[in-house]
Amino acid sequence: MQNSVVSCPKCGSTNIYKNGHDKYGNQQYFCKDCKRTFRLVHSKKTQALLFPLS
Numbered sequence: 001m002q003n004s005v006v007s008c009p010k011c012g013s014t015n016i017y018k019n020g021h022d023k024y025g026n027q028q029y030f031c032k033d034c035k036r037t038f039r040l041v042h043s044k045k046t047q048a049l050l051f052p053l054s
């Protein structure tokens with residue numbers, strides 16, 4: 001299993017931590033630099049997509 005580094009989609013920081021899951025079971029992360037929560041969604045494509053939450 002690949003353990004890729006997740007970076008913030010807003011500021012590119014890797015200074016983030018896991019922040020639970022949303023109601024769909026997607027992993028959520030919190031960026032300690034820009035204080036934003038974002039989601040890591042595993043699609044059927046090869047890459048994971050990052051969706052910032054407002």
Ligand SMILES: [Zn+2]
Nearest residue numbers: 008011031034
């Ligand atoms: Zn950030």
